[in-house]
Amino acid sequence: MKIIETGLPGVVIFEPKVFRDQRGFFVETFRETTLRTSAINETFVQDNHSRSSKGILRGLHYQLIQPQGKLVRVSRGKVFDVAVDVRKNSPTFGQWFGTVLDDENLRMIYVPPGYAHGFVVLSEEADFIYRCTNYYHADSEQCIAWNDPEIGIQWPVSDVSLSTKDQSAPNLSQQAVEKLPNYIPIQDNLCAI
Numbered sequence: 001m002k003i004i005e006t007g008l009p010g011v012v013i014f015e016p017k018v019f020r021d022q023r024g025f026f027v028e029t030f031r032e033t034t035l036r037t038s039a040i041n042e043t044f045v046q047d048n049h050s051r052s053s054k055g056i057l058r059g060l061h062y063q064l065i066q067p068q069g070k071l072v073r074v075s076r077g078k079v080f081d082v083a084v085d086v087r088k089n090s091p092t093f094g095q096w097f098g099t100v101l102d103d104e105n106l107r108m109i110y111v112p113p114g115y116a117h118g119f120v121v122l123s124e125e126a127d128f129i130y131r132c133t134n135y136y137h138a139d140s141e142q143c144i145a146w147n148d149p150e151i152g153i154q155w156p157v158s159d160v161s162l163s164t165k166d167q168s169a170p171n172l173s174q175q176a177v178e179k180l181p182n183y184i185p186i187q188d189n190l191c192a193i
Contacts, residue, residue: 001028006097009090010112011083012040013099014071018106027106029073030131040110042069042133050128052121057146057160059118060169062086064179065140067113069133077126078102079119080156084144086172087114088180094172096153114181116144120157142179143169 004013019026052058059082062068072081082098101107102123111117119128146153146160148171 006083006099006109008083008085008092008095008097008115010040010110011097011115012110014108014110016106016108025106029106029108030071040069040112044071044131044133046132046135048130048132048136052126052128053161054121054124055157055159055161057118057120057155057162057166059166060084060116060144060146061118062114062116062142062144062181063134063137063140064142064181066134066137067181068136069113070111070117070130071108072101072111072117072119072128072130073106073108074101074103075127075129076103077121077123078104079121079123079126079128081109081119082117082153082155083109083111084116084118084151084153084172085114086116086144086175086180088182090114094151096151098153098155116142118146120146120155120160122156142175144175145169145171148172 002015004015006013016027079101080098081101082096084096085092099109143166150171150173
């Protein structure tokens with residue numbers, strides 16, 4: 001498995017080896033030792049699966065209590081996936097990284113706790129799977145506006161469909177800074193496997 005650094009501490013892309021032949025393909029989607037080698041020393045406790053149609057944008061979400069790290073991938077379709085550093089006092093606070101995840105490249109991305117996360121569907125439909133390091137805590141979930149000009153995410157689409165909650169999400173600068181996650185340095189000793 002190839003490990004690709006993104007420029008944001010702890011946000012890592014995993015590019016698996018895919019074995020293809022006339023019958024289809026085989027790919028390993030999770031191996032704990034690969035994560036440990038990549039300095040991801042988290043225990044995963046919950047798997048989620050969402051299906052969305054073209055133009056659906058989910059995010060940008062994070063939790064104040066029980067912050068979640070997420071190992072995400074697309075099993076069917078194509079999405080543009082985004083992570084935003086929301087750790088107060090972090091050297092990369094407010095910076096973002098985005099990448100395409102689809103059923104052809106079969107890449108995965110790890111988004112650590114302390115990052116907001118979101119994605120938009122580029123294909124007619126997409127199945128999005130994410131493995132989480134903590135349980136969902138609805139009462140502490142926070143949203144950031146997907147089009148916050150200070151963050152400046154370059155989404156590959158402009159016409160999106162949002163949930164009611166995401167439609168009313170404030171910009172990052174409007175978040176209560178004292179409630180944002182503290183900056184926790186994330187190990188950066190990655191190596192390719």
